[in-house]
Amino acid sequence: MARDVFLVDGLRSPIGRFGGSLQPLRATEFGSTxxxxxxxxxxxxxxxxDLIIGGMVLQDMTESNPARVVGMRIGVxxxxxxxTINMQCCSSMAALIQAAYQIVVGAVDLVMVLGLExxxxxxxxxxxxxxxxxxxxxTFLDTLRECTLAGSGMWGDPKYMIDVAEHHARVDGIGRxxxxxxxxxxHQRALDAIxxxxxxxxxxxIEIPSSKGPLTxxxxxxxxxxxxxxxxxxLPPIQPGGVITAGNAASINDGAAAAIIASAEAMxxxxxxxxxxxxxxxxxxxxxxxxxxxxxxxxxxxxxxxxAKKTVDDLDLLECNEGFAVQLLACEELGGWDRERLNxxxxxxxxxxxxxxxxxxxxxxxxxxxxxxxxxxGGATVPAGSGLGTAILLESV
Numbered sequence: 001m002a003r004d005v006f007l008v009d010g011l012r013s014p015i016g017r018f019g020g021s022l023q024p025l026r027a028t029e030f031g032s033t034x035x036x037x038x039x040x041x042x043x044x045x046x047x048x049x050d051l052i053i054g055g056m057v058l059q060d061m062t063e064s065n066p067a068r069v070v071g072m073r074i075g076v077x078x079x080x081x082x083x084t085i086n087m088q089c090c091s092s093m094a095a096l097i098q099a100a101y102q103i104v105v106g107a108v109d110l111v112m113v114l115g116l117e118x119x120x121x122x123x124x125x126x127x128x129x130x131x132x133x134x135x136x137x138x139t140f141l142d143t144l145r146e147c148t149l150a151g152s153g154m155w156g157d158p159k160y161m162i163d164v165a166e167h168h169a170r171v172d173g174i175g176r177x178x179x180x181x182x183x184x185x186x187h188q189r190a191l192d193a194i195x196x197x198x199x200x201x202x203x204x205x206i207e208i209p210s211s212k213g214p215l216t217x218x219x220x221x222x223x224x225x226x227x228x229x230x231x232x233x234x235l236p237p238i239q240p241g242g243v244i245t246a247g248n249a250a251s252i253n254d255g256a257a258a259a260i261i262a263s264a265e266a267m268x269x270x271x272x273x274x275x276x277x278x279x280x281x282x283x284x285x286x287x288x289x290x291x292x293x294x295x296x297x298x299x300x301x302x303x304x305x306x307x308a309k310k311t312v313d314d315l316d317l318l319e320c321n322e323g324f325a326v327q328l329l330a331c332e333e334l335g336g337w338d339r340e341r342l343n344x345x346x347x348x349x350x351x352x353x354x355x356x357x358x359x360x361x362x363x364x365x366x367x368x369x370x371x372x373x374x375x376x377x378g379g380a381t382v383p384a385g386s387g388l389g390t391a392i393l394l395e396s397v
Contacts, residue, residue: 003263005100006274007394010259010364011038011204012115014220015352019120021208021217022254027056027118027356028066030206031256032073035112037204038258039074044270046075050108052082053099055092055115056356058122058147059084066116076112086356088150088384089321090285091115092257093359097283097390099261104280109266115257115360119144144252147355150385152290159291161385165244165324168294172330179248179325180232183349186322190223190346198345202368222251222352248325253352257360274397276367282308282379282393289387294327296389297381298335304379304391312336316375319362321382322347331383345369358382363392370396 013030016022022030039046054067063069067082076082087094092115099111122144129138148161159167168174193199205218232247262272284303288296297320305311312318318341322328328349332342345365348358359382366378381391 002104002280003106005103005278005280006262006264006267006397007276007278007367008260008262008272008274009038009042010202010257010360010367011041012202012257012357012361012364013206013255014203014217015222015354016217016254017221017352018252020221020254022118022206023120024208025118026063026121027116027256028063028069028073031066031114031116031258032070033206034204034256035070035114035258036074038260042260042272044260047077048110048270049076049080049112050110051099051102052076052080052112052114053095054082054084055087055095055359056084056117057086057088057091058117058119058143058356059086060123067114070114087388087390088386089323089355090359090382090384090388090390091356093363093380093382093390093392094285096259096261096360096363097285097392100278100280100283103261103263109263111261113259113261113360115357117354117356118254119252119354120254122147148385150290152386161323162238162244164291164293165249165326166239166242167291168330169243169326171292172326174326174329176243178329179243180229182325182329183232183248184227184229186343186347186350187223187227189344190220190350191225193345194220194223198369198372202364220351222253223346223350244324244326248349250323250348250353253354255352255354255357255361257357257364259360259364275371276394277397279308279393279395282310284391286389287387288389293385293387294323294330294383295334296387297321297383297391298331300389300391301335301379301381304393308393310393315341315377315379317344317366317369317378318342319366319378319380320347321353321358321362322349323353323383325349327383359390363394367394367396370394
């Protein structure tokens with residue numbers, strides 16, 4: 001018999017700009033701060049954990065298996081296993097889904113889920129240097145740029161995410177002004193949420209080393225009040241003749257999130273109070289055409305809703321990660337999503353998109369947003385490069 005699974009609580013770092021406040025720290029360093037703070041908040045000892053699952057995209061081998069690195073840094077016993085998923089932008093939501101599955105089948109009772117990314121510290125590579133270049137020159141490859149290919153070069157159809165976004169704009173008939181207008185909404189909602197204190201319960205201050213002594217980073221630094229229709233209209237397109245700009249696409253960011261997932265037995269044992277029940281029938285992972293990867297989040301949410309015998313009209317709130325405004329607008333139309341229930345406190349265009357963190361971030365925020373508004377059922381979904389999507393349904397308790 002399947003067991004109930006609960007999201008006990010979750011925390012995150014403030015989201016840093018590319019080369020911004022979090023740049024001096026590695027993802028596992030500020031991720032460890034968030035993870036330790038979550039255990040402290042719940043009065044849990046590290047040895048109570050049965051498993052750690054992380055999601056991170058831009059790993060290098062100095063942080064091999066970041067979930068294990070964080071566990072070692074916060075004092076989790078050596079016996080507790082840990083693994084890290086790379087499913088592009090879906091990574092940490094996939095980690096959350098895998099944690100739920102582990103509990104459903106009775107393999108474990110208490111799991112820490114992590115979403116980590118320091119895009120500022122994405123390494124460069126010199127392919128071929130191990131065996132020597134002889135009379136040829138080695139070339140630095142930026143893994144951050146290569147990440148936006150989502151592996152497509154290896155199957156012979158190399159498309160950067162900007163290429164896919166421009167393709168969506170043509171196929172879906174969405175113009176530059178519509179994208180810019182939505183980008184302003186994302187920034188303004190994020191700013192309103194910050195001012196209204198709606199991120200206060202989920203955000204952990206991070207101490208940053210500096211030559212003048214430690215600094216405290218405690219507020220998301222990506223949302224910009226200066227983002228207006230007029231200012232965004234002045235930005236040049238990234239590609240000549242295109243419609244995607246730095247203003248209507250998600251930015252490059254740093255951040256980390258952590259959550260505790262538990263069975264009913266663990267809830268009783270450790271006297272925990274959950275913020276949401278994970279609707280285990282409403283978990284989904286899907287694939288779609290990589291050239292129209294944005295649709296994957298609609299496919300994933302529809303699969304989750306079908307599994308739970310629900311419809312989109314049953315959702316009080318919906319979180320969808322915004323890789324590009326064109327993707328969000330296309331999916332809003334395709335999925336029949338209500339703007340008033342969608343990304344109500346801003347999305348990745350306003351807040352930023354640390355790729356390995358985002359799926360867990362929106363899941364945690366969805367649970368807290370339902371609580372803040374005294375609502376019941378929500379869905380969170382993420383599209384990812386190469387045509388992958390994940391979705392999860394949460395029920396407030």
